[in-house]
Amino acid sequence: MSTTLFVNLPVKDLDQSKNFFGALGFQLFGMADDMASVVINERTQVMLLAEPTFAGYARNQVADPSAATQVILVFGLDNPAEVDEMAEKALAAGATAIGEPINDGVRYQRGFADLDGHQWSALCLVK
Known part of the structure; x- marks a missing residue:
């Protein structure tokens, strides 16, 4: 079985986050107003989701990564x-x-x- 991994992360400022990962040398794919995919490799992507969008998918309260x-x-x-x-x-x-x-x-x-x-x-x- 071949599996692709999508890691979803909430971000406060999507444009700043896209610039950050671009500066690390990663390509971005599938961008929309509230999300963008950072291509790590052909089988792994990090999905950057604006916090309100992420919250719409999350079962629990969105954690504050600066506190936990x-x-x-x-x-x-x-x-x-x-x-x-x-x-x-x-x-x-x-x-x-x-x-x-x-x-x-x-x-x-x-x-x-x-x-x-x-x-x-x-x-x-x-x-």
Whole structure:
């Protein structure tokens, strides 16, 4: 079975979020006034939904990512240079660094929060 994953995230300012993910080098697809899809790869997309639109799909109250962590999204990359490149692009586009880089001999990882406070990491497994 081949499955495509769509991760849906509420955003306060859709245009700012589109610019942020564009600055990370991702293509956008299927844009509408209240949503846009960030193409991670051929089988994974992050759907950016304006908060009112997201709330219309959500079963429960929409969480405030600046006050609580509901999920940590991780980009799996090939090497430490790609991790650094992704993190530096994110910071330059307005992200906030989370913690210090982790290099424990098994993984190299850097964390950041996007413009809405969603927590992301760039990670590679050290070989």
